[in-house]
Amino acid sequence: MPTIFVLNGPNLNMLGKREPGIYGGQTLADIETMCVEEGHKLGLTVDFRQTNHEGVLVDWFHEAGSSAAGIAVNAGAYTHTSIALHDATRAIGIPVVELHLSNVHAREEFRHKSMLAPAAKGVICGFGAHSYILALNALSTLLHTSK
Numbered sequence: 001m002p003t004i005f006v007l008n009g010p011n012l013n014m015l016g017k018r019e020p021g022i023y024g025g026q027t028l029a030d031i032e033t034m035c036v037e038e039g040h041k042l043g044l045t046v047d048f049r050q051t052n053h054e055g056v057l058v059d060w061f062h063e064a065g066s067s068a069a070g071i072a073v074n075a076g077a078y079t080h081t082s083i084a085l086h087d088a089t090r091a092i093g094i095p096v097v098e099l100h101l102s103n104v105h106a107r108e109e110f111r112h113k114s115m116l117a118p119a120a121k122g123v124i125c126g127f128g129a130h131s132y133i134l135a136l137n138a139l140s141t142l143l144h145t146s147k
Protein backbone atom coordinates (compact mmCIF):
# COMPACT_ATOMS: atom_id res chain seq x y z
CA MET A 1 0.00 0.00 0.00
CA PRO A 2 1.34 3.45 -0.86
CA THR A 3 2.17 5.63 2.15
CA ILE A 4 0.88 9.17 2.59
CA PHE A 5 2.54 11.43 5.15
CA VAL A 6 -0.04 13.60 6.93
CA LEU A 7 2.07 16.35 8.49
CA ASN A 8 0.99 18.91 11.05
CA GLY A 9 2.83 22.05 12.07
CA PRO A 10 2.89 24.37 15.07
CA ASN A 11 0.12 24.55 17.66
CA LEU A 12 -1.91 21.76 16.07
CA ASN A 13 -1.06 19.59 19.10
CA MET A 14 -3.36 22.02 20.98
CA LEU A 15 -6.47 21.14 18.94
CA GLY A 16 -9.50 20.51 21.11
CA LYS A 17 -8.39 23.22 23.57
CA ARG A 18 -7.23 25.82 21.03
CA GLU A 19 -9.88 28.32 19.82
CA PRO A 20 -12.56 25.61 19.37
CA GLY A 21 -14.88 28.17 17.76
CA ILE A 22 -12.42 28.34 14.86
CA TYR A 23 -10.76 24.93 14.85
CA GLY A 24 -13.48 22.68 16.30
CA GLY A 25 -13.53 20.43 19.32
CA GLN A 26 -11.68 17.44 17.92
CA THR A 27 -8.19 16.67 19.13
CA LEU A 28 -5.31 15.87 16.78
CA ALA A 29 -5.53 12.25 18.01
CA ASP A 30 -9.19 12.19 16.87
CA ILE A 31 -8.15 13.50 13.45
CA GLU A 32 -5.35 10.92 13.25
CA THR A 33 -7.90 8.14 13.85
CA MET A 34 -10.14 9.56 11.09
CA CYS A 35 -7.20 9.74 8.68
CA VAL A 36 -6.00 6.20 9.38
CA GLU A 37 -9.56 4.87 8.84
CA GLU A 38 -9.94 6.85 5.59
CA GLY A 39 -6.55 5.55 4.49
CA HIS A 40 -7.77 1.95 4.98
CA LYS A 41 -10.80 2.70 2.76
CA LEU A 42 -8.57 4.23 0.08
CA GLY A 43 -5.87 1.57 0.25
CA LEU A 44 -3.30 3.98 1.70
CA THR A 45 -1.03 3.73 4.72
CA VAL A 46 -1.20 6.98 6.68
CA ASP A 47 1.90 8.14 8.55
CA PHE A 48 0.53 10.95 10.77
CA ARG A 49 2.92 13.36 12.53
CA GLN A 50 3.03 16.74 14.30
CA THR A 51 5.87 19.09 15.19
CA ASN A 52 6.22 22.67 16.36
CA HIS A 53 9.56 23.04 14.52
CA GLU A 54 9.95 24.26 10.95
CA GLY A 55 13.19 22.34 10.28
CA VAL A 56 11.61 19.09 11.41
CA LEU A 57 8.85 19.62 8.81
CA VAL A 58 11.55 20.19 6.16
CA ASP A 59 13.26 16.94 7.22
CA TRP A 60 9.93 15.07 6.99
CA PHE A 61 9.28 16.47 3.49
CA HIS A 62 12.67 15.10 2.41
CA GLU A 63 11.96 11.74 4.07
CA ALA A 64 8.57 11.56 2.33
CA GLY A 65 10.25 12.36 -0.99
CA SER A 66 12.21 9.13 -0.77
CA SER A 67 9.68 6.89 0.98
CA ALA A 68 6.10 8.12 0.43
CA ALA A 69 3.67 8.65 -2.45
CA GLY A 70 2.38 12.04 -1.32
CA ILE A 71 2.02 14.55 1.51
CA ALA A 72 -1.06 16.16 3.03
CA VAL A 73 0.18 19.04 5.16
CA ASN A 74 -1.38 21.46 7.58
CA ALA A 75 1.67 23.63 8.15
CA GLY A 76 -0.19 25.94 10.56
CA ALA A 77 1.36 29.40 10.74
CA TYR A 78 4.44 28.26 8.77
CA THR A 79 2.12 28.19 5.76
CA HIS A 80 2.26 31.97 5.71
CA THR A 81 5.98 32.43 6.37
CA SER A 82 8.04 29.45 5.30
CA ILE A 83 10.11 29.79 2.14
CA ALA A 84 11.89 26.65 3.39
CA LEU A 85 8.67 24.62 3.05
CA HIS A 86 8.06 26.12 -0.41
CA ASP A 87 11.56 25.04 -1.45
CA ALA A 88 11.18 21.59 0.17
CA THR A 89 7.93 21.05 -1.77
CA ARG A 90 9.70 21.91 -5.01
CA ALA A 91 12.67 19.72 -4.13
CA ILE A 92 10.71 16.48 -3.84
CA GLY A 93 9.03 14.61 -6.64
CA ILE A 94 5.75 13.73 -4.93
CA PRO A 95 2.47 15.67 -4.77
CA VAL A 96 1.87 17.93 -1.78
CA VAL A 97 -1.67 18.97 -0.82
CA GLU A 98 -1.90 21.97 1.53
CA LEU A 99 -4.82 21.86 3.93
CA HIS A 100 -6.35 23.97 6.69
CA LEU A 101 -9.17 23.40 9.14
CA SER A 102 -10.36 27.01 8.89
CA ASN A 103 -11.13 29.08 5.80
CA VAL A 104 -7.94 31.15 5.92
CA HIS A 105 -9.32 33.52 3.25
CA ALA A 106 -12.21 34.53 5.50
CA ARG A 107 -9.81 35.42 8.34
CA GLU A 108 -7.06 38.00 9.00
CA GLU A 109 -5.24 39.31 5.95
CA PHE A 110 -1.92 37.78 7.05
CA ARG A 111 -3.50 34.34 6.59
CA HIS A 112 -4.48 35.04 2.97
CA LYS A 113 -0.92 34.55 1.72
CA SER A 114 0.51 31.04 1.52
CA MET A 115 4.18 30.43 0.79
CA LEU A 116 3.39 26.77 0.19
CA ALA A 117 0.44 27.09 -2.20
CA PRO A 118 2.40 28.08 -5.36
CA ALA A 119 4.50 24.92 -4.99
CA ALA A 120 1.65 22.63 -3.88
CA LYS A 121 -0.56 20.53 -6.12
CA GLY A 122 -3.63 22.12 -4.55
CA VAL A 123 -5.13 23.63 -1.43
CA ILE A 124 -8.12 22.59 0.70
CA CYS A 125 -9.40 24.83 3.50
CA GLY A 126 -12.45 25.61 5.56
CA PHE A 127 -14.01 22.18 6.12
CA GLY A 128 -12.77 21.58 9.67
CA ALA A 129 -11.41 18.10 10.30
CA HIS A 130 -13.03 16.99 7.04
CA SER A 131 -10.32 19.00 5.20
CA TYR A 132 -7.96 16.14 6.08
CA ILE A 133 -10.32 13.57 4.54
CA LEU A 134 -10.68 15.69 1.40
CA ALA A 135 -6.88 16.00 1.13
CA LEU A 136 -6.44 12.21 1.39
CA ASN A 137 -9.08 11.68 -1.31
CA ALA A 138 -7.40 14.26 -3.55
CA LEU A 139 -4.08 12.45 -3.18
CA SER A 140 -5.72 9.07 -3.82
CA THR A 141 -7.27 10.40 -7.05
CA LEU A 142 -3.93 11.90 -8.10
CA LEU A 143 -2.14 8.59 -7.51
CA HIS A 144 -4.71 6.69 -9.57
CA THR A 145 -4.71 9.17 -12.46
CA SER A 146 -0.90 9.42 -12.63
CA LYS A 147 -0.48 5.63 -13.09
Ligand code: DQA
Nearest residue numbers: 011074076077100101102111
Ligand atom coordinates in the same frame (compact mmCIF):
# COMPACT_ATOMS: atom_id res chain seq x y z
C1 DQA B 1 -4.49 26.68 10.17
C2 DQA B 1 -4.64 28.14 9.72
C3 DQA B 1 -3.36 28.91 10.01
O1 DQA B 1 -3.51 30.27 9.60
C4 DQA B 1 -3.05 28.88 11.50
O2 DQA B 1 -1.83 29.53 11.75
C5 DQA B 1 -3.07 27.51 12.06
C6 DQA B 1 -4.11 26.58 11.64
C7 DQA B 1 -5.82 25.89 9.97
O3 DQA B 1 -5.76 24.67 9.99
O4 DQA B 1 -6.89 26.49 9.83
O5 DQA B 1 -2.27 27.17 12.93
O6 DQA B 1 -3.50 26.05 9.38
